[in-house]
Structures are given as structure tokens and as C-alpha cells.
Amino acid sequence: MGIDFNRIAIKIGSNVLTRRDGTLDITRMSALVDQIAELHKAGIEIILVSSGAVASGRSEVCPAKKLDSVDQRQLFSAVGQAKLINRYYELFREHGISVGQVLTMKENFSTRRHYLNQKNCMTVMLENGVIPIVNENDTISVSELMFTDNDELSGLIASMMDAQALIILSNIDGIYDGSPTDPGSRVIREIGQDKDLSSYIQTSKSSFGRGGMLTKTNIARKVADEGITVIIANGKRDNILVEIMKNERLRMKDKGWDCPITPDDNPSSLIPNPLNYTRFIPSPEPVSSIKKWIAHSEGFAKGELHINHRATELLFSDKAVSILPVGITDIIGEFEKDDIVRIIDFNGKPIGVGKANCDSSQARETMGKHGKKSVVHYDYLYIE
Ligand SMILES: Nc1ncnc2c1ncn2[C@@H]1O[C@H](COP(=O)(O)OP(=O)(O)O)[C@@H](O)[C@H]1O
Numbered sequence: 001m002g003i004d005f006n007r008i009a010i011k012i013g014s015n016v017l018t019r020r021d022g023t024l025d026i027t028r029m030s031a032l033v034d035q036i037a038e039l040h041k042a043g044i045e046i047i048l049v050s051s052g053a054v055a056s057g058r059s060e061v062c063p064a065k066k067l068d069s070v071d072q073r074q075l076f077s078a079v080g081q082a083k084l085i086n087r088y089y090e091l092f093r094e095h096g097i098s099v100g101q102v103l104t105m106k107e108n109f110s111t112r113r114h115y116l117n118q119k120n121c122m123t124v125m126l127e128n129g130v131i132p133i134v135n136e137n138d139t140i141s142v143s144e145l146m147f148t149d150n151d152e153l154s155g156l157i158a159s160m161m162d163a164q165a166l167i168i169l170s171n172i173d174g175i176y177d178g179s180p181t182d183p184g185s186r187v188i189r190e191i192g193q194d195k196d197l198s199s200y201i202q203t204s205k206s207s208f209g210r211g212g213m214l215t216k217t218n219i220a221r222k223v224a225d226e227g228i229t230v231i232i233a234n235g236k237r238d239n240i241l242v243e244i245m246k247n248e249r250l251r252m253k254d255k256g257w258d259c260p261i262t263p264d265d266n267p268s269s270l271i272p273n274p275l276n277y278t279r280f281i282p283s284p285e286p287v288s289s290i291k292k293w294i295a296h297s298e299g300f301a302k303g304e305l306h307i308n309h310r311a312t313e314l315l316f317s318d319k320a321v322s323i324l325p326v327g328i329t330d331i332i333g334e335f336e337k338d339d340i341v342r343i344i345d346f347n348g349k350p351i352g353v354g355k356a357n358c359d360s361s362q363a364r365e366t367m368g369k370h371g372k373k374s375v376v377h378y379d380y381l382y383i384e
């Protein structure tokens, strides 16, 4: 399979863009923009997911009275997002590159129509040489329906836009095999598909971050399972993006793949990258666009299909299997045709999601019967 990085998503975390006192780190921002401009000029399409709205607003306004966390988020992000996008606009303009702002919310991924509408918006931007700069619309997002953090959002965007790679920039070199503060811990450079990382991840997160390393790891695994290379690296390191792309290019060349980086790259300067970063090995199996959407729709599931032992076994076999009524033992909740439903195995464990082929009452009528139409067709089924 030939792989090249001609479309990538880059997520810049709050901590990369903010100084210790919470103010926007313009020097860092400018350095990252220079690198993105270099990649853009080399012909790589880039979608930027940037945090930093709340952090940059915090230093801008001094609330008249004590605010609760929702009011704070709304006030700071309203002021901070304007400041953030204005900075990006100015910095990219120095390189002659146009940028556009995309503010989104979790609900915007809930129906296929909304999903495709967003995809279309960003596709048109890319086709016209415009770099989309995406952030959650924190001002009007409802707390319970928010993304865990921008790592989750960046995973959705990378998947939706069929990016070949997602680079998550944080304030740490990658995922450590122990506490990052322990001098004996090392960055794990490559993570295979079945590697369990739960014992390594501490619940700590950086001062301005929302989700922590656990969400990064979970989202990275999910996105890599869809065939997208995911890299977690330190956005505070000089020239990190360009170095990562050079290193990845070297790796691909090694395997006989082609990957455009900078047109004036001097091959002699392409020594193996001494930098630490964590790379999630992508699944070699391509995942269709609709399955990618379904994979990220778990939060919108309207009901549950409980399946028996045999159906569970078949779903994990190499065969392309749909969920037939005969394998269903219980149906929980009410759903319409085309709604997302959760698939629960015989042990009560959620194992995937799918788009229902019929509504819940029709599904209940055929449950347990042979020779009936599938309740979830294989093409609309995503097993984790
Ligand atoms: N095993 C680990 N390896 C690396 N970082 C870890 C690990 N366990 C916990 N962390 C914490 O995760 C933090 C990064 O996540 P987060 O605060 O969400 O950053 P961001 O704002 O960039 O998204 C690190 O600063 C570190 O404190």
C-alpha cells in the first residue's frame, strides 16, 4: 500500500500556546505558524485544530464579580477566540497564506447531514488553499455535550477529512512508560495496535489542559485503528513539525513509499530524527468514510442491541457480518431507522456502534427470528 502525507491534521494544545502566567505565547505561535507554512508550501494540505481561546481570554478580561466555571468559559472564550484567530490571521498573512475560522460543537457530528456539511466546508477551504483553523465553539457549547477536549475534536476532524496523519502537539515529548517526572521514564516511540497503555498514564494534566494524556491516548488509538498515523509530540520543541515530517518521510522511503515534504529538501540532511515522539502505528485495513463517522458517533447512540455468544464470535471473525435478528437477545431504548445504536455482547460489554436499518419496534418484532433482514448492515457497523 502506498502512503503519503498530503493531508494532515495538526492539533495544538492549550499548553503549547500559553505561557506559565496564562498569556498567549506569541513567539511559540509564530514559530509553529512558520513550520505549518513550510509544510503548506510543500503541497501538504493542513487542517489546524487550535486550543487556546479560554487561556488567551483569561488574561484579557478581569471579571467584575466571581464567575462560575460556565460563565468563565463563555466569557474567556468569547474574548480569547477573537484574539487567537486574529493572531493566526496576521501570522499566516506574513507567509501569504489565507486562513479561515471553523467553530464547531459535538452536535454538529451527530447526523450524517451535519457531518457532511462540515466536511464540505473544510474541503472547499482546502481546495482554495485556505487553512481551516478549528476550535470548539466554547461560548455556546452546553457543558454536558462538550468534547472531552480538543484531542477528541482533532480525532473527529482527522477522520472526517480523511487525513493521513494527525499530529497532536502538547507540552510533553510523548507518552512515557511511567510518570513523566520520573527520570527513569522513557518516551514510547511506537505503539502497536493491541498495546494496553492504561498502566502508564497518570491522571495528571497540564495546567491549562482539559482532558489529559488519557483522552489523548484513547483518541489516538481509535484514530490509528481507522488507518491514520497518529503522533503525539512536544509543540514547544523547535522545528518539531518539520522534523517529524522529515522523519516520517525517511521511514516511508525506507519502505519504498513516497511522501512530499519540502521541495528543496537536501537528502543528505535527512538523518534519522533524534527527537522523541510517540507514533501510533495505523491499521493497514482501510476504513470507509461512513464507518469512520459511525466509529465516532457512540455518544449519540439512541438504543442498544444485545447479541448472543455466536453473533459476538462472528463479529470478531474475519467475515463481513451484519447483525441479524436471530442473534439479538434484547433491545433497549427507542430508536428510529438510521439512528445510531450501541452493540452489546453476551457479557454486557459494549463492542461497537452501528446505524440501524429499521426502528426499534420493527427490530423487536423480528428479534430472535431466522431469515429476517439485518438490523445493522455490515457496511454501517463499526466494531472496536
Ligand atoms: N504516561 C504519560 N506520559 C506523558 N504525559 C502524561 C502521562 N501521564 C500523564 N501525563 C500528563 O498529560 C499531560 C498532557 O495532557 P494535557 O494536559 O491534556 O495537554 P494539552 O493541553 O496539550 O492537551 C502532560 O503534561 C502530563 O502531565
Ligand SMILES: N[C@@H](CCC(=O)OP(=O)(O)O)C(=O)O
Pocket (backbone or CB within 6 Å): 012, 013, 014, 015, 050, 051, 052, 053, 054, 055, 077, 135, 136, 138, 148, 149, 150, 151, 208, 209, 210, 211, 212
Ligand atoms: N476550546 C478550548 C480548548 C480546551 C481544551 O480542551 O484544550 P486542550 O487541553 O488543549 O485539548 C479553548 O480553545 O480554550
